[in-house]
Amino acid sequence: MNRVCIIGAGCSGITVAKRLKDHGISYDQFDASDDIGGNWYYNNPNGLSACYQSLHIDTSKWRLAFEDYPVPADWPDFPHHSQLLQYFRAYAAHFGLREAITFNTKVEKAKRKAGGGWEVTLSTGETRAYEALVVANGHHWAARIPEYPGHFDGEQLHSHSFRSAFEPVNCVGKRVLVVGMGNSAMDIASELSQRAIAERLYVSTRRGVWVLPKYYKGQPIDKNPAPAWMPRKVRTALGTRMIKGLVGRMSDYGLPEPEIGPFDAHATVSGEFLLRAGSGDVVLKGSIDRLDGDCVVFKDGSGEAIDVIVWATGYDIRFPFFDDPALCADADNRPPPLFKRIMKPEVPDLFYAGLGQPLPTLVNFAEQQSKLIAAYLAGTYTPPAQDEMHRIIKADEAYHTGHYYAARRHTIQLDFDAYVRDLKKEIARGTNRVKAA
Numbered sequence: 001m002n003r004v005c006i007i008g009a010g011c012s013g014i015t016v017a018k019r020l021k022d023h024g025i026s027y028d029q030f031d032a033s034d035d036i037g038g039n040w041y042y043n044n045p046n047g048l049s050a051c052y053q054s055l056h057i058d059t060s061k062w063r064l065a066f067e068d069y070p071v072p073a074d075w076p077d078f079p080h081h082s083q084l085l086q087y088f089r090a091y092a093a094h095f096g097l098r099e100a101i102t103f104n105t106k107v108e109k110a111k112r113k114a115g116g117g118w119e120v121t122l123s124t125g126e127t128r129a130y131e132a133l134v135v136a137n138g139h140h141w142a143a144r145i146p147e148y149p150g151h152f153d154g155e156q157l158h159s160h161s162f163r164s165a166f167e168p169v170n171c172v173g174k175r176v177l178v179v180g181m182g183n184s185a186m187d188i189a190s191e192l193s194q195r196a197i198a199e200r201l202y203v204s205t206r207r208g209v210w211v212l213p214k215y216y217k218g219q220p221i222d223k224n225p226a227p228a229w230m231p232r233k234v235r236t237a238l239g240t241r242m243i244k245g246l247v248g249r250m251s252d253y254g255l256p257e258p259e260i261g262p263f264d265a266h267a268t269v270s271g272e273f274l275l276r277a278g279s280g281d282v283v284l285k286g287s288i289d290r291l292d293g294d295c296v297v298f299k300d301g302s303g304e305a306i307d308v309i310v311w312a313t314g315y316d317i318r319f320p321f322f323d324d325p326a327l328c329a330d331a332d333n334r335p336p337p338l339f340k341r342i343m344k345p346e347v348p349d350l351f352y353a354g355l356g357q358p359l360p361t362l363v364n365f366a367e368q369q370s371k372l373i374a375a376y377l378a379g380t381y382t383p384p385a386q387d388e389m390h391r392i393i394k395a396d397e398a399y400h401t402g403h404y405y406a407a408r409r410h411t412i413q414l415d416f417d418a419y420v421r422d423l424k425k426e427i428a429r430g431t432n433r434v435k436a437a
Helices: 011-022 081-094 183-192 232-247 273-278 362-378 386-401 416-436
Strands: 004-007 027-030 107-112 118-122 127-130 132-135 150-152 155-158 175-179 200-204 282-285 288-293 295-298 303-305 308-311 347-352 357-359 413-415
Touching: 004 011, 004 107, 004 127, 011 027, 011 081, 011 362, 107 347, 118 132, 175 183, 175 303, 183 200, 183 273, 183 308, 273 282, 347 362, 357 362, 357 416, 362 416, 386 413, 386 416, 413 416
Parallel strands: 004 027, 004 132, 132 347, 150 288, 155 308, 175 200, 175 308, 200 282, 357 413
Antiparallel strands: 107 118, 118 127, 288 295, 295 303
């Protein structure tokens, strides 16, 4: 029997698999779909992909690549989702990862045994035993729609189900309301607000947000970040000055003025939304108060006749294979306290991969985590004592999320460059602990 079970074959799962293979650590990998790619597999038959037809990743090609497998040189700066899926498939083929993946198979239950190790029950009915478990099932699949008083008679869907202006709901000639001001909301609102599509496009937001551009002086804005060693206050001050100089005030575009700085919330990036808003193609509305048949009533007392609502309202973090609530996210979408966002101190044979909202890239984030996971399982790394792990967890969370306003969207936020720099130091410290033991 193989030592490790990996749940999921998206970008996080395959990079962990590659690292385990490099270390000669045997593993099995399971995915509910018929191919790799996870969220980036458009129209994934498992129903868990959030890709829409026009989607381009907001991270530039300069920042999203795996370290040991560069993206094609002829890629555009911001590749289409189909290119990213092709890249993941090529990565898996290049490193011979597909042979260890069992497709069309869900992990229905993962139960930790009293003496350590895991019993994993599959959708086939089979139960297997493993020494360790890696959770890489993603966090953009359990769509969340808020509840409001009243009822809505029109059509509604979550952005997770949105595919195009025509599918699954034909939005042509309709009065459409997009709820939210995150990245999916920006893309969908920009697409539908074109005069040849929606009759009228409204966006509902509870607060003003900064909409960051994708380019700075002809280069992707994330291509040359401030160095990770620079104090965050300095990086934030320099970045804030740059953003305000690039885009001016949000009220100049008819948007509500943010009450926070550009880096005090998860970044909303769009190369088109400000143009659409400034062109009068988008009507901004405040928070929703209630639903009233074919009308949506807002907190300011105004109401609009609406045909279609697109809820771009985020996701719940779920691990449906765990029965133990201590291993799951709580009601406020906070995952269990994890050392370096990977390990639960009391459960040394469980690892979470890709459970973060890094700026700018999830792809390389999971790859960095795989280094600690593989080193631990290979016996060349050991973490500090549990009390010290908990102290570090609190300090890390204060650093990565303490400056954001309290919201479900910020519970797994982190500063990618600072995280990677710190993780490398921790792996080195853990290597020295092994040598000193």
